[in-house]
C-alpha cells in the first residue's frame with residue numbers, strides 16, 4: 001500500500017490540471033487542498049521532511065474523494081484511492097480527527113450517523129411493510145431516507161406499491177450500509193455492519209437490493225461481496241418504464257437540471273437512467289450543467305457531516321451555477337446531495353426547488 005502511495009507521489013508531474021475540477025480547491029483556493037498540493041505533502045513525508053501531523057492528516061480528510069481529479073490527471077493518478085489508503089492507515093495509527101468521533105460512535109453504537117434508536121428507523125414505513133418478508137427484491141432505504149429525508153423512502157414505497165411490484169424492506173432491522181465508516185477509514189467496523197446486513201439479505205432470500213442513496217450504492221457495489229445484484233432506484237424505474245409498468249402523465253412545465261452526484265456518477269457510472277426518468281415527465285425541459293456526467297463538479301456532500309461549513313459553501317456554488325443556467329428545479333439522485341444543495345441554497349439565499357427524483361414522481365404517475 002505504501003508503495004502505491006510512493007509511486008503516485010513521484011509520478012505526479014505537478015501540472016496542476018487536477019485543481020480545476022477539485023471542489024475544495026475551487027472553493028478555498030488553497031494549494032494544499034488540491035491533489036497536487038497533497039502529492040507534494042506526501043513526497044515531503046516520504047523524504048522524512050514532514051510527519052503526519054494533525055494539519056497534514058486534516059488536509060487529507062478535507063478531500064471529498066469525488067474522483068474529479070482522476071478524470072483530469074494526465075498521469076492517471078487516482079488520488080481518491082490514495083486518500084482511502086491513507087485514512088485506513090490514520091485510523092490504524094489512532095490519528096482519526098476528533099471531530100469525526102461522534103459520527104463514528106453513532107454509526108458503531110446505533111447503526112446510523114444521527115445517533116437515533118433503531119426502533120425509529122422503520123417509523124416511516126406503511127403498516128404492511130413493517131415486518132420484512134422473504135422476497136427477491138429488497139428496498140434498502142439507508143440512514144438518510146430512514147431518519148431525515150423520509151419523503152424519498154415513502155415516495156419509492158408508494159410508487160412500487162401502486163404498480164404492485166413485489167419487494168420487502170428491512171425497516172428497524174436495517175443497519176447503516178457502512179459508508180460513513182468506510183469514508184473515514186474505519187474499514188473493520190464498516191465490515192461488521194456489512195456482515196449484519198448481508199445476514200438479513202440471506203435470511204430473506206434477497207437477490208436484488210434497491211437503493212435510493214448513492215453512498216449506499218457505491219458501498220454495496222464496491223465493498224460488499226458480489227452475492228446479490230445492486231440497483232439504484234433510478235435504474236429500476238428506468239427499467240420499469242421500458243417495460244411499460246411505469247408511466248407519467250401530468251405536466252411539469254419546468255426547466256430541470258439533473259445533478260450528477262459523484263457516488264452515482266463517477267463511482268458507479270450511472271448517468272442516463274436519472275435523465276431518462278426526468279425526460280419522461282411530460283413538459284420537463286431537461287438542461288445540463290456546464291460540467292456534467294464524468295466531468296460534474298461535486299456538491300461537497302461527502303464533507304457535510306465532518307466539515308459542514310465547507311460542504312455548504314461548495315454546494316452554494318452548484319446552486320448558483322444552476323440558477324445562472326435558468327434551472328427552476330435541481331433534481332438529485334441521492335439524499336446527501338439533496339440536503340447539502342438545500343443548505344447551499346440557504347447559505348446564499350437563492351430560491352431554488354431541490355428535489356430527489358423519487359420525491360418528484362408520485363404526483364405525475366399514471367394511474368393503472
Ligand code: SF4
Pocket residue numbers: 018021022023024025033034035062063064065066067068069070079080
Ligand atoms: S478527489 Fe475530489 S476533492 Fe479530492 S483532491 Fe481530487 S478533486 Fe479534490
Ligand code: SF4
Pocket residue numbers: 011012013014015016017018019035036039072073074075076077079
Ligand atoms: S493532475 Fe495529476 S500529475 Fe498533474 S498535478 Fe494533479 S495529481 Fe499531479
